[in-house]
Structures are given as structure tokens and as C-alpha cells.
């Protein structure tokens with residue numbers, strides 16, 4: 376079996392390396408930064424003793440991933456912590472809609488949409504494992520076609536249409552808008568509803584956990600398991616061109632199309648080069664981390680029971696906010712995704728202190744400082760919040776891209792989630808490139824963004840199939 380190089384140590388780079396090493400391939404991972412992990416890093420961004428997740432914080436897909444589930448992550452240091460509620464979504468009247476772990480408990484908070492919610496979610500949750508397997512697998516003939524068809528009927532719709540036909544209660548529509556906004560698409564876009572469904576399904580099926588100590592623990596566990604299989608990782612090693620690798624090696628690139636062009640453009644045929652050049656990046660994000668002397672003083676009690684809180688109020692307000700980045704604008708009242716891990720994991724802060732993490736969507740490449748806009752949204756649902764801030768750390772889109780070259784223009788998804796780019800990610804050949812032995816394995820391949828390692832795992836399987844074909848041929 377050939378040797379393999381993996382460029383980049385995000386969840387997909389490490390996932391690819393593990394899948395290759397498990398198949399007996401000798402693997403080296405080359406990481407540009409001093410630290411491994413890509414989007415799974417944790418650092419003292421504000422004050423000594425305060426650990427902040429620089430990128431990912433909440434991991435439903437990490438727990439749902441069929442690949443991660445096979446790995447001995449617990450033995451290598453990952454401990455998942457579930458908050459009592461996966462999600463709270465506060466409103467101006469001091470109440471909150473919530474996602475509970477159980478469908479029935481969630482429905483009991485959804486007023487006149489309760490029965491409808493149960494009827495929609497129960498059949499999906501009954502087949503949750505099969506469905507999550509289908510959603511996270513590369514596009515191919517489905518193994519569970521009926522389950523997938525049941526899901527797709529609702530998922531392919533724009534979130535606006537879905538909310539209109541499925542829910543009558545304004546609060547439930549608001550809750551759904553926040554979930555669908557994870558798509559980073561305008562909520563009028565086809566397919567935006569899919570993200571809402573996947574997140575609701577995962578809340579009931581596996582929960583939305585955080586990793587004790589921070590997301591870095593997931594990266595460290597993947598690296599430790601890889602090393603136990605004989606894999607090697609070199610940090611501070613930025614790959615500038617693929618020319619430096621021997622042709623007999625498999626090369627898996629945990630990078631997005633624009634970076635891949637930088638690594639290999641001169642060798643690529645015109646058609647593929649054009650496809651990579653035309654790859655469309657989505658909105659960026661503006662991110663804030665806070666060190667605080669007390670928890671966030673939420674008006675709605677449900678908010679203190681959830682590690683994730685969505686701040687944006689009604690469906691219409693969130694829809695307007697999500698439209699703005701696509702029109703090149705920032706919204707003064709942005710939809711804010713907020714995590715408060717220290718409420719459930721005291722190991723992250725000095726005793727009695729707290730951290731919070733939040734971001735909003737902005738135009739790709741935006742340099743606008745959204746600190747005041749984000750903090751005003753928190754203050755709106757938690758008066759007195761600002762008085763509890765000890766220190767803050769902010770990242771506009773150029774800071775994010777400096778932190779990790781894959782965050783092009785601050786896009787945290789490896790490319791816009793338009794229907795076309797979800798289906799042809801990043802081309803009809805998915806992980807394969809026109810270069811023999813060279814594969815893409817980042818979130819710019821199916822199934823896309825999130826800490827689940829499935830892009831890496833799927834790419835490694837494609838690489839192994841091709842290496843076996845070459846060996847046999």
C-alpha cells in the first residue's frame with residue numbers, strides 16, 4: 376500500500392489520516408499552524424485561566440458521526456457533556472422556546488403546534504441512525520431510500536415555505552428560523568430548511584454536546600489515536616505546492632478549492648481549474664469570546680439550562696438578518712448564535728467565572744466590527760450582561776482567515792451551501808481530483824461543514840479504492 380500525506384489537521388484531515396492508517400497505510404499529516412485541530416482549537420483568548428473554543432463549540436454532528444462513533448475517542452480523552460436543554464430561543468416578553476432532548480417535552484412548550492411537531496419529528500427520529508448515516512454519507516444510491524425520501528420532502532424546501540406550511544405559532548417559527556439559519560443561506564433559499572431539520576433531529580437523537588475542557592480535546596484525541604496507529608503529525612509545516620510529494624504517495628488535501636488551486640493549479644486541466652476558481656464562498660462570521668465574572672443574566676429561565684442560545688426573536692427578524700450578508704450588508708440587529716460552555720463545564724474557567732462564545736453572519740471578507748451589535752442583542756434578552764464582562768476577544772473575517780487559511784473571507788462552511796454546491800461539492804467527482812492519487816477531504820466535499828470527520832473518512836475510502844485499483848491494474 377502507498378504512503379500517504381494529509382495536508383491539514385482539521386477534523387477531516389485527522390479523520391482521513393485515521394481511516395488510511397486503519398487500512399495499513401503509512402500516513403504523515405502536515406499542519407501549517409503550530410497547533411493541530413483546524414476548527415477544533417481551544418485557547419486562552421481573553422485572560423489567563425479562561426479557555427475559549429476559537430471555532431467549533433457545540434458538537435451534535437461529532438456525536439452523530441458514524442465514523443467518530445467507531446473511534447475510541449473516550450479512551451483518548453473526549454468526554455461529552457450534555458446541557459439539560461440543547462437549545463433555548465428567547466423572546467422580548469421574557470419567555471423562551473426550547474428544544475428539549477425528548478420530542479414530547481419539546482412539543483409541550485410549542486402551544487398549538489405541539490401535535491404537528493410530534494407528527495413531523497417522530498417518524499424521522501424513529502429512523503435517526505439510518506437517516507444520519509444517509510445524510511453524512513457521500514451522494515450515492517441510498518441504503519434507506521424511504522427514510523431519506525421522508526426527510527427530503529421537508530428538507531429540500533426553503534425555510535420560509537416550511538415554516539409557513541408546518542407551523543402556526545410565531546414562537547415556533549422563530550425557533551425554526553434560528554435552526555435553519557445555520558445554513559448561512561437566505562431563508563428563502565431551497566434547502567435552507569434541511570439544516571433546521573438535521574439540527575432538530577440531532578437534538579432528539581444524540582443531543583448537542585460540548586467537549587469537557589474544550590474542542591481541542593477532540594483534536595488531541597484524534598491525534599493521539601492516529602499516533603497509536605503509527606501515523607505522524609508535523610506542525611508548523613505549511614504546504615505551498617503538491618510538487619514536493621512523490622507521485623507514488625496518496626495526497627489528501629484538507630483545504631478548500633481556492634487553496635487547492637494554489638497548491639496544484641499548473642497541473643490541473645482547464646475545466647477543473649475553472650470549477651475550482653468558480654467555487655462560491657458563503658457569508659463570513661464575526662466572532663466574540665467573553666470572559667465574565669458571572670453567568671449571563673437571562674430574562675427567560677430556560678436560557679440558563681441550554682449550552683446554545685439563539686438570539687434573534689421572530690422568523691421575520693432572523694430572515695432579514697440572514698438576507699443581509701448576501702446583499703453585502705451587515706444587520707444592526709443580527710441573528711446571534713451564542714454558546715455558554717462554562718455553565719456546564721467548570722474546568723474552563725477560574726472558580727465562579729464564566730465564558731461565552733458568539734458569532735453573527737456578515738458579508739464574505741467584511742471588516743465591520745460587530746461587537747456592539749452582538750452585545751446589544753445579548754443585552755436585549757439579558758439586561759445587565761455588559762456589566763459582567765471582564766474581557767473580550769473579537770475576530771473579524773480577516774482575523775479568522777489568518778487563524779485558519781480554510782476560513783476564506785470568514786466562511787466557516789468551506790463554501791456556500793447553495794443547492795448546487797451541496798450536490799456537486801466541489802465538483803461531480805467529489806473527493807477525486809484530476810491528479811492521480813490526489814484527493815480533497817475538507818468540508819468543501821460531502822457532507823460539508825461541521826466537526827464530524829465524515830468528509831475525511833469518505834475521501835480516505837475513495838483514495839483506498841483508487842490505490843487498490845492501481846495496485847491490481
Ligand SMILES: Cc1cc2nc3c(=O)[nH]c(=O)nc-3n(C[C@H](O)[C@H](O)[C@H](O)COP(=O)(O)OP(=O)(O)OC[C@H]3O[C@@H](n4cnc5c(N)ncnc54)[C@H](O)[C@@H]3O)c2cc1C
Nearest residue numbers: 383385386387407413414430431432433614817818825826
Ligand atoms: C467560528 C466558528 C464556529 C464554528 N462552530 C461550530 C460548531 O459549533 N460545531 C461544529 O460542528 N462546527 C463548527 N464550526 C465548523 C467547523 O469548525 C468546520 O466545519 C470544521 O472544522 C471543518 O473541518 P476541516 O477539517 O474541513 O477543516 P479545518 O478544521 O478548517 O482544518 C483545516 C486545517 O488545514 C490547515 N491547512 C490549510 N492549508 C494548509 C496548508 N497549505 N498546509 C498545511 N496545513 C494547511 C489549517 O491550518 C487547518 O488546521 C465552526 C467554525 C468556525 C470558524
